[in-house]
Amino acid sequence: MRLLRDPILLVHAAAQPCPELQAALKARYAVSSCPLEKLSPDAAGKRSLLVVDAPLNLEHQAQKLRKALAQLTNRLVRRVFVVEENNRVLAVRANACGAEAVLPRPLTRDALYRTIDRVLHDPVTDTRDAGGAGLKAGVSALEDILHFATSGFELTQDELYTHGDEIIEAIAEIGLSEWAELVKRHHSRTFRHSLLVTGVAVGFGQLLGVGHLDLRRLALGSLLHDVGKAEIPVGILEKPGSLTPEETEAMRHHPGLGRAILQRKGGFSAEMIDVVAHHHEMLDGSGYPDKLMANQITDLVRAVTISDIFAALIEERAYKSRLSATEAYDLMCGMTGKLDPVLLREFAHVIMRTPLAV
Numbered sequence: 461m462r463l464l465r466d467p468i469l470l471v472h473a474a475a476q477p478c479p480e481l482q483a484a485l486k487a488r489y490a491v492s493s494c495p496l497e498k499l500s501p502d503a504a505g506k507r508s509l510l511v512v513d514a515p516l517n518l519e520h521q522a523q524k525l526r527k528a529l530a531q532l533t534n535r536l537v538r539r540v541f542v543v544e545e546n547n548r549v550l551a552v553r554a555n556a557c558g559a560e561a562v563l564p565r566p567l568t569r570d571a572l573y574r575t576i577d578r579v580l581h582d583p584v585t586d587t588r589d590a591g592g593a594g595l596k597a598g599v600s601a602l603e604d605i606l607h608f609a610t611s612g613f614e615l616t617q618d619e620l621y622t623h624g625d626e627i628i629e630a631i632a633e634i635g636l637s638e639w640a641e642l643v644k645r646h647h648s649r650t651f652r653h654s655l656l657v658t659g660v661a662v663g664f665g666q667l668l669g670v671g672h673l674d675l676r677r678l679a680l681g682s683l684l685h686d687v688g689k690a691e692i693p694v695g696i697l698e699k700p701g702s703l704t705p706e707e708t709e710a711m712r713h714h715p716g717l718g719r720a721i722l723q724r725k726g727g728f729s730a731e732m733i734d735v736v737a738h739h740h741e742m743l744d745g746s747g748y749p750d751k752l753m754a755n756q757i758t759d760l761v762r763a764v765t766i767s768d769i770f771a772a773l774i775e776e777r778a779y780k781s782r783l784s785a786t787e788a789y790d791l792m793c794g795m796t797g798k799l800d801p802v803l804l805r806e807f808a809h810v811i812m813r814t815p816l817a818v
């Protein structure tokens with residue numbers, strides 16, 4: 461067995477680290493441990509990976525952990541969480557704390573090593589350049605949105621605008637192709653999708669020459685558009701194969717669930733609620749959930765819908781081969797009567813000027 465010398469920090473909430481977990485880690489990696497209360501930027505240092513072993517059964521435990529991890533200056537240090545059982549709520553809470561992988565107990569050494577090796581050998585994003593900084597802002601925004609949707613965590617539209625501005629800057633500097641390349645590095649398909657939609661929508665807006673306020677509306681609408689997926693089981697969201705008819709039906713509830721989340725929580729504008737609720741509506745009334753017709757669908761929603769469909773078509777999924785940008789555009793042009801024809805014509809510039817190789 462190869463002994464990997466990557467420095468790993470085992471962060472434990474209990475007074476002592478779990479002996480079984482510590483022994484399993486030590487058998488393969490260079491590991492030290494640190495109680496959660498003593499976690500600091502210095503303790504985390506230049507570690508490649510944190511293995512976090514802390515209870516997440518109660519919301520306040522998740523809040524405490526999130527706070528402890530948020531103080532780390534290197535927010536991109538990879539994180540693997542060990543949780544008490546295979547349970548979706550625990551996985552969502554762990555993801556909201558930045559987990560790249562969640563390992564439920566009972567734990568096997570095999571699963572532990574496989575997961576840690578995969579996370580350690582993923583390319584790490586460099587945040588020193590505009591693209592990395594933009595990606596970090598996008599991931600933070602999506603983590604905050606997920607946390608907000610699933611807990612009492614508070615989030616304002618203004619906080620999200622700040623993240624959106626960094627993404628706008630990044631797309632202006634590196635372009636859409638490079639953004640799409642960066643986004644591929646994120647481990648969650650749901651995150652990759654929202655980051656790509658945001659990049660496409662912002663890139664589209666920049667090519668149309670819209671002003672900064674409209675770019676912000678596009679960025680925020682795209683970051684939020686699938687917020688309702690927070691209430692869809694992770695097993696459906698991240699399913700490697702194609703969905704059954706029942707699972708597809710469950711997925712179709714996400715715009716309505718998203719609208720309910722934003723309305724329940726308050727603080728988001730009617731325009732953003734509209735994007736979340738209606739990004740699957742089609743101009744000919746064939747969309748869902750409200751079967752809106754053309755004049756009931758705003759320009760912002762129309763632009764996010766085009767970006768959403770394009771992103772979904774060019775994304776790689778285990779069960780479908782991705783389309784090239786041109787193939788995706790051709791397919792969208794064949795959706796007669798469904799998408800805004802003027803915007804779709806302009807969208808051709810996104811294809812021409814950014815030959816995406818996603």
Ligand SMILES: [Fe+2]
Nearest residue numbers: 685686714739
């Ligand atoms: Fe959606």
Ligand SMILES: [Fe+2]
Nearest residue numbers: 657685686768
């Ligand atoms: Fe989407």
